[in-house]
Amino acid sequence: LVSRSKQKANTVIQLGSTVIGTGKPVMIAGPCSVESYEQVRTVAAALKAAGVTVMRGGAFKPRTSPYDFQGLGLEGLQILKEVADEFGLRTISEIVDPSHIEIADQYIDVIQIGARNMHNFELLKAAGDAPIPILLKRGLSATIDEFIHAAEYILSRGNTQVMLIERGIRTYEKATRNTLDISAVPILKQETHLPVLVDVTHSTGRKDIFAPCAKAALAAGADGIMVEVHPTPATALSDAAQQLTIDEFNTFFEVIRQSGLF
Ligand code: PEP
Ligand code: MN
Numbered sequence: 001l002v003s004r005s006k007q008k009a010n011t012v013i014q015l016g017s018t019v020i021g022t023g024k025p026v027m028i029a030g031p032c033s034v035e036s037y038e039q040v041r042t043v044a045a046a047l048k049a050a051g052v053t054v055m056r057g058g059a060f061k062p063r064t065s066p067y068d069f070q071g072l073g074l075e076g077l078q079i080l081k082e083v084a085d086e087f088g089l090r091t092i093s094e095i096v097d098p099s100h101i102e103i104a105d106q107y108i109d110v111i112q113i114g115a116r117n118m119h120n121f122e123l124l125k126a127a128g129d130a131p132i133p134i135l136l137k138r139g140l141s142a143t144i145d146e147f148i149h150a151a152e153y154i155l156s157r158g159n160t161q162v163m164l165i166e167r168g169i170r171t172y173e174k175a176t177r178n179t180l181d182i183s184a185v186p187i188l189k190q191e192t193h194l195p196v197l198v199d200v201t202h203s204t205g206r207k208d209i210f211a212p213c214a215k216a217a218l219a220a221g222a223d224g225i226m227v228e229v230h231p232t233p234a235t236a237l238s239d240a241a242q243q244l245t246i247d248e249f250n251t252f253f254e255v256i257r258q259s260g261l262f
Helices: 037-050 074-087 098-107 121-129 144-156 184-191 200-204 207-219 246-258
Strands: 013-015 018-020 026-030 054-056 090-094 110-113 134-137 162-166 196-199 224-228
Touching: 026 037, 026 246, 037 054, 037 074, 037 246, 054 074, 074 090, 074 098, 090 098, 098 121, 110 121, 121 144, 134 144, 144 162, 144 184, 162 184, 184 196, 196 200, 196 207, 200 207, 200 224, 207 224, 207 246, 224 246
Parallel strands: 026 054, 026 224, 054 090, 090 110, 110 134, 134 162, 162 196, 196 224
Antiparallel strands: 013 018
């Protein structure tokens, strides 16, 4: 069902006035984790001022250590909704269990399935039954073929509103947090009719190369970019080293816009 050979036309995801998959790229930004109302509101105000229409923020956080901040859960989704409604933004947040779909439907606009759950087939099936769009992340070490099959799980249950996002894969390279597989972008665009995005934050883990990597992604045909933004990254409860400050985000977005690729 995801195959370009079965459907020539691009799948288009409409989020309010924002349309993803038509050739005009989207910028998705926001904190790694929802930490507080004030934190999300500060980021949302800055994103709105910059012209961003879709905000991300994690409430159910799949952390490597069980002792690290696990996210605010339902309260986090409530904060996202309250702030998004105030600023007229659309929201994306990760869920990690099929039981979260019902609450996700009440509070957010797009469900994210994270890299660690790309192989969670029961969650993929549940997402396929969900009434809202899904942003599916590439697994930590998933091949492109496995990634495409994960998307197929969702479509096979009836939900055709699926976006793919390359977020880097694990290789021997240590210079970046993961290895951004730019080649995945044109391959996924050719092989499927789904929108393809690139997460520059988790793929590289390096603020100093977000802009060139985002430009490379757009030049390769990506339908959008995801990047993490936090009012005070140094005190962030997750991914402190790789979230942009608001000033850094504004500079980043300006560079992307000036490139003529956005
Ligand atoms: C995230 O986007 O917050 C996240 C945890 O990313 P990933 O699943 O790609 O590691
Ligand atoms: Mn993060």
